[in-house]
Amino acid sequence: MDKEDNKIISLHNIAKIYQMGQEKVFAIRDISLDIYKNEYVAIMGPSGSGKSTLMNLIGCLDTPTFGKYYLNNQDVSNLDDNQLAKIRNKEIGFVFQTFNLLARATALKNVELPLIYAGISHSERIERAKKALESVGLGDRMNHKPNELSGGQRQRVAIARALVNNPSIILADEPTGNLDSKTGKEIMSLLNSLWNNGHTIVLVSHEEEIAKNAQRIIKLRDGLIEKEIINPNPLAYSN
Amino acid sequence: MKLSALIEILREVFDSLIANKLRSILSALGVVIGISFVILMGWALATLDLAFEKTLDIIGTDMIYVDKYDWSGGKSWKIIRQRKNITLRQAFELINRLQSAELAIPVSRKWMPNVKYKNEKFSGLITTGTTYEYALTPAGTINQGRFFSLFEDSYGMDVAVLGSKVAETMFPNDNPLGKIIKIENHNFVVIGVLDKKGVLFIDFIDNQIFIPLKSFISIYGEINRSIEIAIKSPRVEDLENVKSETIGLMREIRNLKPHQEDDFSINETEMFRSSIDNIATYIWSIGIGMTALSFIVGIIGIMNIMFVSVTERTKEIGIRKTVGAKKINILIQFIIEATLLCMIGAIVAFIICSIIIFIAAIVLQNIYPALDFVPKILPFKLFIISAVIAFIIGILAGIMPAIRAANLNPVDALRYEN
């Protein structure tokens, strides 16, 4: 198969500039980047280097100030809010450092959420959400609310939510940042297994060890790609 | 947006309202009060309508009443007082010459007569002299005994038929039939009691004692007395016909010149419509201001609480948008929430008003039995109206907060910490 056909993400000279009063903040200066199907990419860099901004752009939560972004060969750099919402719903699965679950909703309801906005019927929603929760090992916690779950379990719910609508890509921004190292390892091995099952994963971390699970490590500094490292030996951390 | 998504929104909105019970209830107070005004106003107007209909039933939509006096109150009292009485002779001339009418009956009344039963004097009554045909008018239906006959009528016999209120006050525990009462010291035998009629505007009619016109004239004389003529048209459609014939004859009988105004009135049910309309307008003008005021307070209250809710739930909105909620999803979620708050307010108002009205109707009836037609149960129509109003208020109050929520930027919203 042609490699170009497998290109999921293609960034061309992307920039993101925030206007803070009189001052301009160049969160992303000029980044070009391709990510392919079933790749496992880690983004590293010091605080403020633009990792989260880049993730938000890749995840269509935001649009670039300059540059072109092709997602599955579709130009998404100038879409309106509703079109972006639809793409996020279908193509992107988010995992955040702070879990970002609905506090009042059960694990099941949280996982159902993307399917609700996809307009999927109640019975199918329940079925798929249950399956996703089972796949992250939470089959017995479906009716618990986030405050009745441990940090690791909450992150599993978030991962189940990211998976449930079969997205093209899973974006994880510091998924282990709020977890102890043992739980962090468990979450990483869960992400690794998703990669093994064919998912495409982009991971943000400032920890070398965690980044070493990925095939390719991209280092950012001041909104630019500082260097790109091919990791010959991925999945090291979880073993 | 699909139905499943809408049901989901409803479910979540309910959760969120329950989570903020007290606050929600307080903010809906303005709506509760506003809707209560609407319901009470609706009830008062419906009651008025009923009263009007009952009045029409008694007066008869196919009847006109020729009289010196005017029911509508439209003419100045001074002019009316200067009118000459309608004499007995004029009344009978009209009755004899009228072609188009089915029935034409003379009626004369003496207010505050001297009436006694076993030496007890009764006040607040009216003696009404008329003919046997009065029993054929809607006001003359018999409840007990009979009306006087053509024979008793033409011989001016001393027989009396009591209005229901008269029977109640004079004979609270006795059968009135066959009893002898004294009218201006003349003995009369009670031979019948009429059905209860009285409503709001013509409650005097139950206070009448009916005697043959001949007997009436022999007691009270015909000087200084104006006769009313009750005229029934064969069909409602013929009423205008009857009316114009009556006016023509009356002008002739009263010797009016073409340039002179009528010196008598043709009274009919239509005239009650204007007094009903006046009362209705009065209810509206008081009610509408108070209603509008409480709705403004209600809208502001709910809008305010919705803005607070949007701010508190910024993160939730961010999460929903992140996983694919469109603007319309968020917009509808918050509008439904505001609408539901108003609907709950409407239901509360409806329950409160139902209780108030139930009690009020019972109390009113006890004080004033003629009001027994006042509805104790709110008409379902009012429930629908209040629900629709609540719905509109909800949308008005919810739209701005909902737009703010829908326009939140997902990145900023996600970053928000309470």
Ligand SMILES: Nc1ncnc2c1ncn2[C@@H]1O[C@H](COP(=O)(O)OP(=O)(O)OP(=O)(O)O)[C@@H](O)[C@H]1O
């Ligand atoms: N909404 C915003 N408005 C203004 N400036 C912003 C905004 N978001 C990010 N920035 C700025 O852009 C730069 C990059 O921020 P970003 O959050 O991408 O960094 P990061 O690499 O994720 O850092 P960290 O490791 O601390 O999460 C920072 O200087 C930040 O202050």
Ligand SMILES: [Mg+2]
């Ligand atoms: Mg970050």
